[in-house]
Amino acid sequence: MSNKLCRIALDGMGGDGAPSVMVEGAVAAVKEDSGIEIHITGDEEALNRELSGHEYDKDRIIVVPTTEVIETAEPPVVAVHNKKDSSMVRALYLVKNGECDAYLSAGSTGATLVGGQIIVGRIKGVERPALAPVIPTEKGVSVLIDCGANVDARASQVLQFAQMGSLYSENVIGVKKPRVGLVNIGAEEEKGNALVKEVYPLLKECPGINFVGNVEARDISAGVADVVVCEAFVGNVILKMYEGVASTFYHLLKNALLTNAVSKAGALLVKPYIKEAMKDFTMTKYGAAPLLGCKGLVMKTHGSCDVTEVKNSLIQCREFVESGITGRMEELFGTALKGR
Amino acid sequence: MSNKLCRIALDGMGGDGAPSVMVEGAVAAVKEDSGIEIHITGDEEALNRELSGHEYDKDRIIVVPTTEVIETAEPPVVAVHNKKDSSMVRALYLVKNGECDAYLSAGSTGATLVGGQIIVGRIKGVERPALAPVIPTEKGVSVLIDCGANVDARASQVLQFAQMGSLYSENVIGVKKPRVGLVNIGAEEEKGNALVKEVYPLLKECPGINFVGNVEARDISAGVADVVVCEAFVGNVILKMYEGVASTFYHLLKNALLTNAVSKAGALLVKPYIKEAMKDFTMTKYGAAPLLGCKGLVMKTHGSCDVTEVKNSLIQCREFVESGITGRMEELFGTALKGR
Numbered sequence: 001m002s003n004k005l006c007r008i009a010l011d012g013m014g015g016d017g018a019p020s021v022m023v024e025g026a027v028a029a030v031k032e033d034s035g036i037e038i039h040i041t042g043d044e045e046a047l048n049r050e051l052s053g054h055e056y057d058k059d060r061i062i063v064v065p066t067t068e069v070i071e072t073a074e075p076p077v078v079a080v081h082n083k084k085d086s087s088m089v090r091a092l093y094l095v096k097n098g099e100c101d102a103y104l105s106a107g108s109t110g111a112t113l114v115g116g117q118i119i120v121g122r123i124k125g126v127e128r129p130a131l132a133p134v135i136p137t138e139k140g141v142s143v144l145i146d147c148g149a150n151v152d153a154r155a156s157q158v159l160q161f162a163q164m165g166s167l168y169s170e171n172v173i174g175v176k177k178p179r180v181g182l183v184n185i186g187a188e189e190e191k192g193n194a195l196v197k198e199v200y201p202l203l204k205e206c207p208g209i210n211f212v213g214n215v216e217a218r219d220i221s222a223g224v225a226d227v228v229v230c231e232a233f234v235g236n237v238i239l240k241m242y243e244g245v246a247s248t249f250y251h252l253l254k255n256a257l258l259t260n261a262v263s264k265a266g267a268l269l270v271k272p273y274i275k276e277a278m279k280d281f282t283m284t285k286y287g288a289a290p291l292l293g294c295k296g297l298v299m300k301t302h303g304s305c306d307v308t309e310v311k312n313s314l315i316q317c318r319e320f321v322e323s324g325i326t327g328r329m330e331e332l333f334g335t336a337l338k339g340r
Numbered sequence: 341m342s343n344k345l346c347r348i349a350l351d352g353m354g355g356d357g358a359p360s361v362m363v364e365g366a367v368a369a370v371k372e373d374s375g376i377e378i379h380i381t382g383d384e385e386a387l388n389r390e391l392s393g394h395e396y397d398k399d400r401i402i403v404v405p406t407t408e409v410i411e412t413a414e415p416p417v418v419a420v421h422n423k424k425d426s427s428m429v430r431a432l433y434l435v436k437n438g439e440c441d442a443y444l445s446a447g448s449t450g451a452t453l454v455g456g457q458i459i460v461g462r463i464k465g466v467e468r469p470a471l472a473p474v475i476p477t478e479k480g481v482s483v484l485i486d487c488g489a490n491v492d493a494r495a496s497q498v499l500q501f502a503q504m505g506s507l508y509s510e511n512v513i514g515v516k517k518p519r520v521g522l523v524n525i526g527a528e529e530e531k532g533n534a535l536v537k538e539v540y541p542l543l544k545e546c547p548g549i550n551f552v553g554n555v556e557a558r559d560i561s562a563g564v565a566d567v568v569v570c571e572a573f574v575g576n577v578i579l580k581m582y583e584g585v586a587s588t589f590y591h592l593l594k595n596a597l598l599t600n601a602v603s604k605a606g607a608l609l610v611k612p613y614i615k616e617a618m619k620d621f622t623m624t625k626y627g628a629a630p631l632l633g634c635k636g637l638v639m640k641t642h643g644s645c646d647v648t649e650v651k652n653s654l655i656q657c658r659e660f661v662e663s664g665i666t667g668r669m670e671e672l673f674g675t676a677l678k679g680r
Contacts, residue, residue, distance in 0.1 A: 138588055151525065151533035185491070185576040193491035193573045217580035221588040233533045236525040237574055240557035241581035248478055248561040248621070249589045256617035257610055266609025270596065273603040277596035281588070 005037040005060070006318040009091035009100040012042030013069045014107020016304050019043065022106070023050035025310020030060045033315050039100055041066045041087040066090045072303065076110035076149075080118065088112065092119040095296035102297035102317040104288065106305050113149050116291045116298035123326070125333030128153065129293035130161045130232075131300065132168055135242060136281045139223030143169050143178075145292070147235040155198035158231055159206060164292040164329060165227040166209045171323040173226075181215030181225030183234055188214070195231060203229075208332075217241075246281065288313035290320060293329065297321055345377040345400070346658040349431035349440040352382030353409045354447020355643050355650075359383065362446070363390035365650020370400045373655050379440055381406045381427040406430045412643065416450030416489075420458065428452065432459040435636035442637035442657040444628065446645050453489050456631045456638035463666070465673030468493065469633035470501045471572075471640065472508055475582060476621045479563030483509050483518075485632065487575040495538035498571055499546060504632040504669060505567040506549045511663040513566075521555030521565030523574055528554070535571060543569075548672075557581075586621065628653035630660060633669065637661055 010026055012019045019042050026038045037060045040047060044065035051061065068086035070079045083089055088107055092115045094100040103120065105112050109131075117129055130146035145165040146153065153161075162180050169178035182203060184192045189200055191214060203211045215224050217238060230238065253274070257267035288309075291298040297320050301313045352362045359382050366378045377400045380387060384405035391401065408426035410419045423429055428447055432455045434440040443460065445452050449471075457469055470486035485505035486493065493501075502520050509518035522543060524532045529540055531554060543551045555564045557578060570578065593614070597607035628649075631638040637660050641653045 138591060149525075183577065185489075185573055217577040218584040218587075220581070221584045233525055234574065234577055237523065237557040237577055238581060241560070241578060242585060244558040244561045245582060245585040246589070247558075249586070251478060252617045252621060253593070253614065256613040259613040259616075263610050263613040266606040266613075269606025270603050270610055273596040273599040273606075274593065276599075277592045281592060 004035070006035055006102065006321050007037045007039060007094075007100040008102045008104055008314055008317050009064075009094035010038050010040045010314070011087045011091045011103070011105035011107055012040040012047050012063075013066075013087035014105040014303075015301070016106075017306070018106065019046050020050050021305065021307055022310060023047060024054070024307040025305075025314065026061055027051070027054045027056045028307060028311040029314035030056055032311065033318060036060065036314060036318050038062070038314065039064050039091070039094055041091045041094075042069075043067075043087075064090060064094070070108055070111045072108045074108065074111070076108060076114040079108070079111050080115045089115060089119065092116065092298070095120050095298070100296075101321045102299060104299045104301060104310075104313055104317055106301045106303055106310070109300055110149055112298065112300045113291060116294050120294045120296050120298055123293055123295055123329050123333055126164075126293035126329065127160055128157045129291045129298075130164060131235075131289050132165055132292050133239060133289035134173070135220070135228070135239065137221055137223030141173065142220065142223060142226055142228050143173065144228045144230075144235055144238060146230065146232045147239050147289070148232045148291070151231065151233045153195070153231040155195060155202055158195065158199045158229060159202045160293070160333070162203055162209055162211070162227065162229045163206065163332060165229060167325050167328055167332070168290065168292060169226045171325045171328065172320050175226045177210045178226035179212045179224075180209045180227040180229060181212050183217060183220075183228060183230035183238070184214035185216070186214065187216060199229075288316050295326070297326065344375070346375055346442065346661050347377045347379060347434075347440040348442045348444055348654055348657050349404075349434035350378050350380045350654070351427045351431045351443070351445035351447050352380040352387050353406075353427035354445040355641070355645055356446075357644075357646070358446065359386050360390050361645065361647055362650060363387060364394070364647040365645075365654065366401055367391070367394045367396045368647055368651040369654035370396055372651065373658060376400065376654060376658050378402070378654065379404050379431070379434055381431045381434075382409075383407075404430060404434070410448055410451045412448045414448065414451070416448060416454040419448070419451050420455045429455060429459065432456065432638070435460050435638070440636075441661045442639060444639045444641060444650075444653055444657055446641045446643055446650070449640055450489050452638065452640045453631060456634050460634045460636050460638055463633055463635055463669050463673055466504075466633035466669065467500055468497045469631045469638075470504060471575075471629050472501075472505055472632050473579060473629035474513070475560070475568070475579065477561055477563030481513065482560065482563060482566055482568050483513065484568045484570075484575055484578060486570065486572045487579050487629070488572045488631070491571065491573045493535070493571040495535060495542060498535065498539045498569060499542045500633070500673070502543055502549055502551070502567065502569045503546065503672060505569060507665050507668055507672070508630065508632060509566045511665045511668065512660050515566045517550045518566035519552045519564075520549045520567040520569060521552050523557060523560075523568060523570035523578070524554035525556070526554065527556060539569075628656050635666070637666065
């Protein structure tokens with residue numbers, strides 16, 4: 001029975017609200033999802049104190065005592081190397097050693113990316129794992145890949161991002177034949193910088209993906225592609241422009257509604273509908289992003305996540321593991337290697 | 341008297357509404373601004389027919405007959421080379437030959453960028469001219485440089501973008517000591533790709549600009565810098581994310597307000613205030629973007645511009661010319677050359 005559970009290593013000390021938000025999220029997840037077992041790493045006393053306030057299936061939340069914490073500001077490589085008994089490094093080792101199937105942290109993105117690669121390790125044949133958040137669009141959601149910290153990618157790496165993103169979209173998000181688009185500054189094949197010009201023909205000739213050509217940044221939020229492929233610098237700019245422009249719009253809208261008594265009266269009537277329409281367009285709703293290409297699932301969620309997000313991210317971890325896409329990637333890239 | 345007028349070469353055949361929108365814009369501009377003289381290039385019969393319907397100072401709109409038109413879809417270099425009697429190429433030559441002080445087109449951006457560089461020519465010492473649109477922010481506006489078509493810029497070129505953008509912000513937009521920010525994926529100096537890591541120290545040590553360090557895309561729309569510096573691929577992504585996310589928000593908002601009778605009643609009350617708050621946040625309001633670094637002013641406005649935008653862009657041309665920033669750039673980059 002227990003070996004059928006999805007075992008998740010949860011970094012109990014990462015994120016703004018840790019450890020209490022992490023503990024509450026873990027409790028909520030095991031209550032809602034009977035297929036999850038959580039190994040939560042962190043300060044034993046603090047975790048047990050938080051847990052003691054809750055009713056839950058004791059067998060499915062296991063405290064793994066650790067003594068160190070990696071702070072967001074620490075240089076990732078140094079932190080991962082030096083803090084062997086940190087909640088993050090220990091959680092990563094649980095996956096590495098096969099004691100857990102997935103890793104989730106709301107702590108330092110840099111340390112998770114570095115730790116995921118050097119501790120959990122890359123799938124054989126994967127040149128570079130890629131961070132693949134889900135972004136909201138007018139048509140639903142798209143996968144944006146890569147948003148990681150490793151910039152200056154090579155064309156062969158970007159090709160793999162497209163392949164991994166496509167597998168993720170199809171097997172985890174459930175899109176049939178996901179449309180894969182390459183971010184470019186024009187729709188025509190000959191447009192772009194040296195990198196995308198090199199990537200375009202690779203994508204065009206790649207079997208197993210549904211390449212729809214170049215996509216312009218203007219059309220991403222309209223949902224022009226299910227998998228939006230780019231190197232990490234551009235991916236970061238896209239993700240953060242989403243956040244920035246959305247936030248600016250909320251401010252302008254809020255100020256507009258608060259202008260005077262008339263606008264405030266109108267606001268009372270329209271607010272619920274605006275809220276409903278915008279609710280799918282907040283980045284935090286899709287908080288957890290997988291680092292695709294690692295031997296086990298490495299998942300990062302927002303530093304500012306709340307209990308519901310932690311719970312949802314944990315359930316997402318189980319769904320991801322059950323989709324079996326790590327095995328599919330091993331097959332895809334392992335075969336590609338043998339074919340060389 | 342006439343030699344004090346700002347003489348603008350207007351591409352009468354560029355843009356979706358040409359020639360009528362161009363002609364009407366020209367008429368509106370000479371009516372509103374007594375310091376402007378317009379040389380409008382294009383089909384003589386069509387232009388005269390459009391002009392005949394208007395009352396205006398005949399001395400200040402001169403028709404320059406041309407026989408060809410460059411279409412948006414044409415490859416820019418080929419088009420500029422082959423269509424010597426196009427409205428665009430002839431207008432550029434008017435600036436090149438000193439018959440006009442500025443060039444404005446709503447036609448092909450690529451052809452304007454190519455033509456600006458090879459016909460009007462670069463200022464001595466400028467490695468690469470850069471397209472610098474103005475973008476709305478919560479605090480006002482910022483200059484985004486480069487949004488041109490020349491990607492894969494070198495660090496020394498990006499440094500010049502910062503210098504030119506700073507001059508533009510200070511002398512044309514009127515910002516005192518404009519804050520110059522480098523687009524990066526983190527705030528720390530050591531962050532980024534190879535290009536921005538090379539650019540950062542150059543900006544830090546550059547005299548005459550107020551470098552405020554790295555800026556993240558998330559903070560651009562909040563107005564974190566007056567001059568937002570990046571290479572053209574990233575600039576294009578930023579500009580188009582603005583457009584795309586803004587457009588998605590308008591759609592969501594519109595749908596929300598149209599949900600049912602209650603939301604519609606509220607919408608009647610709030611709409612004027614929302615419109616007022618958002619009006620400064622439409623990209624088309626800041627349509628005309630200069631190609632900085634050319635020997636004369638080369639200005640590009642939106643293909644979909646209306647009469648008011650054409651008029652405003654023409655007045656903007658005069659203000660730009662009178663600011664004397666082309667002379668300042670000649671001085672800055674000429675001196676830098678001599679110093680080598």
